[in-house]
Amino acid sequence: MAATTTSTFAGLLTETITREKVFAPFERALAKFHDSTQEWPNEEPYGKGRTFGIRTKDAHSTGTVAEGGGTPTLRQPTILQANIDAVQLVASCGWSEFFLTAAQGQGTIGADGLTDHIDMTVRNAMQMINRLSLGHGTGRLAVVESTVTAYAFVARVPESVLQLRVGMTIDDYTADTGGTKQGATATITDIDLDTRTVTTGTSQTYTAGHSIVQALTSSTSTYGVAPSGLRAWADNGTLTSTIAGLTRSSDTGVNANVISVPAGVTPYSEKLMRKAINRIFFACGMEPDEAWTNKGIISEHLNHLVGDRIFMLTPGDNVPKYKIGHDERQIGFQNGGNFIPYRVDPDYPAREITFIKKSMFRRHQLRPLNWIGDASGVDGVAQAVLMQQPASGGGYDLNKVAILLAMVNYGNRMPKSMCRVTGIADEELGGDSV
Numbered sequence: 001m002a003a004t005t006t007s008t009f010a011g012l013l014t015e016t017i018t019r020e021k022v023f024a025p026f027e028r029a030l031a032k033f034h035d036s037t038q039e040w041p042n043e044e045p046y047g048k049g050r051t052f053g054i055r056t057k058d059a060h061s062t063g064t065v066a067e068g069g070g071t072p073t074l075r076q077p078t079i080l081q082a083n084i085d086a087v088q089l090v091a092s093c094g095w096s097e098f099f100l101t102a103a104q105g106q107g108t109i110g111a112d113g114l115t116d117h118i119d120m121t122v123r124n125a126m127q128m129i130n131r132l133s134l135g136h137g138t139g140r141l142a143v144v145e146s147t148v149t150a151y152a153f154v155a156r157v158p159e160s161v162l163q164l165r166v167g168m169t170i171d172d173y174t175a176d177t178g179g180t181k182q183g184a185t186a187t188i189t190d191i192d193l194d195t196r197t198v199t200t201g202t203s204q205t206y207t208a209g210h211s212i213v214q215a216l217t218s219s220t221s222t223y224g225v226a227p228s229g230l231r232a233w234a235d236n237g238t239l240t241s242t243i244a245g246l247t248r249s250s251d252t253g254v255n256a257n258v259i260s261v262p263a264g265v266t267p268y269s270e271k272l273m274r275k276a277i278n279r280i281f282f283a284c285g286m287e288p289d290e291a292w293t294n295k296g297i298i299s300e301h302l303n304h305l306v307g308d309r310i311f312m313l314t315p316g317d318n319v320p321k322y323k324i325g326h327d328e329r330q331i332g333f334q335n336g337g338n339f340i341p342y343r344v345d346p347d348y349p350a351r352e353i354t355f356i357k358k359s360m361f362r363r364h365q366l367r368p369l370n371w372i373g374d375a376s377g378v379d380g381v382a383q384a385v386l387m388q389q390p391a392s393g394g395g396y397d398l399n400k401v402a403i404l405l406a407m408v409n410y411g412n413r414m415p416k417s418m419c420r421v422t423g424i425a426d427e428e429l430g431g432d433s434v
Helices: 032-037 097-102 113-134 270-284 295-308
Strands: 050-057 078-084 087-096 140-143 148-154 169-173 181-192 197-206 211-214 257-259 290-293 332-335 338-344 353-356 361-372 387-390 396-412 419-421
Touching: 032 113, 032 338, 078 396, 087 097, 087 113, 097 113, 097 396, 113 361, 113 396, 169 197, 257 270, 270 332, 270 353, 270 419, 290 295, 295 338
Parallel strands: 257 419, 290 338
Antiparallel strands: 050 078, 087 396, 140 211, 148 197, 169 181, 169 211, 181 197, 290 353, 332 338, 353 419, 361 396, 387 396
């Protein structure tokens, strides 16, 4: 005779589910640069947008005059008129009526289905806005490094894979601007940070130099619809040829300071950072008060100093404690009497650091990120509004949808008050040998 086991009489047994209030995060949920933009003055771009002036030169009607001589010829200063309009940033989620009823209480492993999706959508929307607030205004998230026909491609530095996410749908465009879509919309299934390999569920040809952007549907994407972020303003034509309606090649006063390594990469050094700070001073007489970068450059900063480490003995100690590590809030550059903190955003590209003057930035926001609904008003509402989904053949489906919407862009009154340093050897995120 055989004893009853879990396999011979499995039909009697039930499955015990562990219910979790909060799931462990599986991706970055930080939006540090976007959070910092909320401190900038807001100038709403009503009507045809917000027009503002960028001074590019003074009159300089000055000079020495001999006895009885005349005054200098009258000249005029030059101001460029820039124009910024808001960009719509959208996130959505939806449920069937059946799911909303079933995914409650003991019907779910974690929070109820409604709360889970609302929290996820807000998180994803904040991540999207943060990526775009750092971007250069084209919607590009990554660049294909080498041509391959496969389910995966390698992303080129400096953007690398830092702005991509598992589960994101992407499109491949032949150029950063003015290009065409190549292949089909694909969904990211895996990202390898060490090899910069992006695996998708679709095998197709990915061509070197092509731009990867986020897809909204199988036929539409964010390509060419993006706000002018930090890298857009901290540029001299390398990333984008126009900004705020101005052409960088002819309106050179709108160009920021950019220090680029001619070939390859250069080690991080105090000399290089000091050069960037001084470049701003000589361009516009200002000094930066903040710098934005990623953790790879922070690691290079620490490696640059590790040889000078000293372990202190406090009263009562017989041997040093040998604690290592750092306080990220205290990392920065001391320039004269001013401390310039290094601010870290994990969405910022590798091999770069950008020094900025915060007071020169403006936020051009028509409405903050909020939920929209039939009677929610122009600014939306803080709580999700569940709307019935229309049916394709008329009437309504038994589905509910909720939509988040923001209308925002970013401006800068003096691009010369910034300096972006590129090509810094970055072992951690760029794979460089330092």
